[in-house]
Amino acid sequence: METLLLQNTKKDILRAGEILHSGGLVAIPTETVYGLAANALDGAAVAKIFTAKGRPQDNPLIVHISHIEQWSRLVESIPENAKALAQAFWPGPLTIILPKSGIIPDEVSAGLDTVAVRFPSMRTTRRIIDAAGVPLAAPSANLSGSPSPTCARHTMDDMRGRIDAVLDGGECNFGVESTVVTLATPVPRLLRPGAVTPEELREVLGELEIDDAVLGQLKEGVQAASPGMKYKHYSPKAEVTIVKGSLDGFVRHVTRETSENDGGKNAFALCFDGEECVIPLHCVTYGKQDDSLTQSHRLFTALRELDEQGAERVYARCPSTEGVGMAVYNRLLRAAGFSVVTASNE
Ligand code: TXA
Ligand code: MG
Numbered sequence: 001m002e003t004l005l006l007q008n009t010k011k012d013i014l015r016a017g018e019i020l021h022s023g024g025l026v027a028i029p030t031e032t033v034y035g036l037a038a039n040a041l042d043g044a045a046v047a048k049i050f051t052a053k054g055r056p057q058d059n060p061l062i063v064h065i066s067h068i069e070q071w072s073r074l075v076e077s078i079p080e081n082a083k084a085l086a087q088a089f090w091p092g093p094l095t096i097i098l099p100k101s102g103i104i105p106d107e108v109s110a111g112l113d114t115v116a117v118r119f120p121s122m123r124t125t126r127r128i129i130d131a132a133g134v135p136l137a138a139p140s141a142n143l144s145g146s147p148s149p150t151c152a153r154h155t156m157d158d159m160r161g162r163i164d165a166v167l168d169g170g171e172c173n174f175g176v177e178s179t180v181v182t183l184a185t186p187v188p189r190l191l192r193p194g195a196v197t198p199e200e201l202r203e204v205l206g207e208l209e210i211d212d213a214v215l216g217q218l219k220e221g222v223q224a225a226s227p228g229m230k231y232k233h234y235s236p237k238a239e240v241t242i243v244k245g246s247l248d249g250f251v252r253h254v255t256r257e258t259s260e261n262d263g264g265k266n267a268f269a270l271c272f273d274g275e276e277c278v279i280p281l282h283c284v285t286y287g288k289q290d291d292s293l294t295q296s297h298r299l300f301t302a303l304r305e306l307d308e309q310g311a312e313r314v315y316a317r318c319p320s321t322e323g324v325g326m327a328v329y330n331r332l333l334r335a336a337g338f339s340v341v342t343a344s345n346e
Contacts (some may be wrong), residue, residue: 028138031122050145247317250317270303
């Protein structure tokens with residue numbers, strides 16, 4: 001299949017809408033990451049997303065709307081706390097899970113009785129949804145397991161030949177996926193951290209639990225509340241280890257590791273801006289140490305760059321887990337397959 005590259009023009013947005021309306025797949029920009037969209041109400045169209053991505057069948061999709069009025073058809077009912085969240089954060093990078101209505105195909109909810117809904121803030125995304133005339137189911141537009149794409153080139157790299165079109169809307173603003181919160185549990189629960197932080201959610205909800213899978217690895221046999229969080233994910237081809245501790249400790253750690261290990265060949269550091277001059281490895285940077293927003297914007301691009309530069313082994317500086325930093329750490333932890341070490345102080 002030839003994959004069209006569409007532009008952010010009225011004509012091409014209408015074209016994307018037609019393809020989606022007739023059951024095709026189009027990768028679309030959003031303010032978080034590129035999404036691989038299909039008509040959310042057409043089970044057969046949604047099934048093609050799983051094939052194109054190589055996505056496990058048990059991992060449900062987010063449904064994207066362009067007007068708040070479209071929400072009520074998708075869910076059983078909208079409780080007061082959901083309305084308050086929508087009022088505070090929509091349109092924007094927040095996904096809200098509620099019990100689903102009868103029109104949601106099983107392919108979308110992957111057999112669960114809930115549905116995740118998001119009202120994106122990017123204008124182009126909403127225009128595409130309007131042009132399609134239906135809500136759009138869209139996971140991130142990467143091949144399953146790879147870092148989510150944050151520009152049209154990365155999307156094309158993964159999806160060329162697999163889908164009908166990619167619409168180029170430029171670089172994504174946030175660069176990590178939306179915050180996912182479920183209101184289908186007795187106490188609201190954060191399933192995936194993103195640009196809307198736990199502190200901001202607590203201000204509106206009063207109470208919020210953080211799912212165990214957010215900052216750790218689920219034990220074998222424990223059922224994941226958010227199926228997507230149980231997989232190794234967002235990974236470059238290289239083997240990644242997060243090294244906690246000071247910059248000095250990091251430098252000593254990688255010096256020791258790489259001298260024992262093949263003379264440091266193809267070992268890279270994923271570090272903060274300005275640290276390149278003291279780290280004795282090839283470096284790819286992902287923002288300043290105290291700037292979580294820039295880190296979230298650059299992390300997935302940095303992971304792809306490591307692949308492009310042929311990295312086989314990556315030592316990553318550990319980000320802060322405060323605020324948006326929780327989302328950055330959550331993604332990096334999965335890219336590292338949960339491999340974290342602490343550099344000793346001597
Ligand atoms: O920012 C985003 O959310 C992007 C853009 C394209 O909107 N989309 C995205 O979708 O990241 P995806 O499929 O890559 O991640 C959706 C996450 C997965 O971890 C999935 O398991 C979880 O949300 N999820 C979806 N529906 C769910 C449900 N009903 N219950 C629990 N988790 C759900
Ligand atoms: Mg994804």
